[in-house]
Amino acid sequence: MKVLVIGNGAREHVLCENFNSSNKVSKVFVAPGNGGTSECAVNLSIDSDDISGLLSFAKSNRIDLTVVGPEIPLSLGIVDVFEENGLNIFGPSKSASQIESSKLFAKNLMVEIGVPTADFCVVEDYEQVDIDTFGFGPPYVIKADGLAAGKGVAIADTFAEASSLLRSHLVDKTFGSASEKVIVERFLSGREISVFGFVDGSRVSSLTAACDYKKICDGNKGENTGGMGGYSPPEATLWNKNIENWVRDNVMQPVVDELRNRRMPYKGILYAGLIKTEDGLKVLEFNCRFGDPEAQLIIPRIENDLIDIMNDVVSEKIKTNSVNWNPETSVGVVVVSKGYPNEYEVGYEIKGVDLLDDKVQVFHAGTTLNMTEKENLLQTSGGRVLTVVSKDKDVNLARDNVYRNISRINFNGATFRHDIALLN
Ligand SMILES: Nc1ncnc2c1ncn2[C@@H]1O[C@H](COP(=O)(O)OP(=O)(O)O)[C@@H](O)[C@H]1O
Ligand SMILES: [Mg+2]
Known part of the structure; x- marks a missing residue:
């Protein structure tokens, strides 16, 4: 093939x-x-x-x-x-991928079929907003409807802050057409998990999950990024057979059934972002593809041939047991350029990727290989540069493997979090 x-x-x-x-x-x-x-x-x-x-x-x-x-x-x-x-x-097709490309499409779908999700309202006209519009109190979560490269969500502690965010979306059009509609959600607290399943239009494979770290600094401080690392599967309090069955029966299968009924059958990987609240699990969003860094964690955990699984999706032959998830734990840490997620410099030579233990894999993102007559020069070309991943019997062993190796990788300004998968 x-x-x-x-x-x-x-x-x-x-x-x-x-x-x-x-x-x-x-x-x-x-x-x-x-x-x-x-x-x-x-x-x-x-x-x-x-x-x-x-x-x-x-x-x-x-x-x-x-x-x-x-x-x-x-x-x-x-x-x-x-x-x-x-x-x-x-x-997925364009129509089915709306589950990610329009948060409003996803929210309406969830409400229609009873998938637990945060209360919300939609705002299209800034002039119409007053404190009673939302129907619930602060903090408010303000979300652009459309794709915003992970930058479309902000939390407002007060009505005044919410109002100013709505103004920037709807009047100043900071996100262009992606925020012609804005969703205001009730704030939920709890631990988050990302759940993944392969879907063939009507059936869903066995699921797995991962936890990721979005903030740039240790202790979940600082700005949001595309993702600084993660681990998979999560600990048993967040992810176990009962939770998997619950997500399959109450989230994945109902969504897949509804999309098929709407004649927009979903094929591909379906990614549900969930939060575990005191009131149980609720869906924050759906994505219509693998996450990054989650792909680097979960794909190495697939024991059978991924090509067979993908062919089964395309030819509509997925079964619950189509995917064998390895029970070992993957840990991945992303190495970024200094300054990311804001301005950063590129073009620095990357050394040491060939000096790592067998237990560790490196997946490149912002790198280029410049082939000259004398040598092949690996250089930085982006904000997120590499993900260093290890899979081992438990999360501590996998994390130790990653951190033992990561500092062997060297480029000017290389930065990473030190507390990925440090469970407490
Ligand atoms: N209702 C909510 N309550 C609390 N936090 C939320 C809520 N919705 C989103 N968030 C936070 O914002 C992050 C991004 O929101 P999400 O809906 O996943 O959008 P995107 O990934 O497209 O930016 C979530 O991972 C979560 O940390
Ligand atoms: Mg998200």
Whole structure:
């Protein structure tokens, strides 16, 4: 089989490595990829949202399966276009991907079928907002309806703060068309888990979960990022067979059934972001693809061939036991450029990725491999540079493996959190 992966992050690197090691795969292409993917796949200079460029490559190279990493091409309808052209592709259609690309679509769907989620209201007209609009008290969670690259959610402690955030969304249009509608949610407190299942339009595989760390600094301080690390599976108080069954029966299966009834069957990986409140688990959001860094944690835990699983999704043959999740724990820590998530410099040489123990894997994101006559120079090219991952018998062993190795990786300004998976 020839496989095409779309995207350029560590999530796509782990996918490429997995496919490259499958005896069913003869060649892996990635568009556009990064410095790490060039070791296990052929990097193409086609952007991940250039749908027509990707289509013409897939057609002329007879790609057997295309796997979409990020949400943007899914929301642009890449799956519909590939399927119309008779090509196999892993991911949801444009209409089904609204579960991520419109938070309002997801909230309305949850309300309609009774999936537990935070109380909310929708605001479209800033002039109409007063303190009684919301129907519940502060703190308020203010969310842009559309895709905002993880930056569309903010917490307001007072009505005045909420009002000023609504003004920036609706009047100043900070997020453009992504915030023509804004959702104001009741604030929930509790631990969060991300739950993943493979879906073939009607059935859902066995599930797994991960915990991630969004804040830039130790102790969950500072600004939000794309993700600084995580571990999978979570500890038994957050994730066990009963919780898995509950999420399957009360979240995943009802959503999949409803989307099929609406004639927008969901295929691909379905990712539910949940929070464990005193009132039980509630859904914060859905994503229509693997998370990053969660992909780097959960894909190494898949014991059977991921290509078989994805083929089962595409050909609608998923069974509960289609995926064998390894019970060991993965821990991943993201190394970022100094300054991220704000301004940072790139172009620094990365040393030491070849000095790590066998127990540790490195997945690249913001890296490029510059091949000169003398040497291959690995350099930084982004904010999140690498994810260092280890899988071991328990979370402590896996975390120790990561932190024992991570400081061998060196580039100017390399920064990472020191408290990933430090459970207390
Ligand atoms: N109702 C809520 N109560 C408390 N925190 C929330 C709520 N909704 C979202 N959050 C926080 O904001 C983060 C981002 O929200 P989410 O809906 O996942 O949007 P996105 O991932 O698209 O930015 C969540 O992971 C959670 O920490
Ligand atoms: Mg989220």
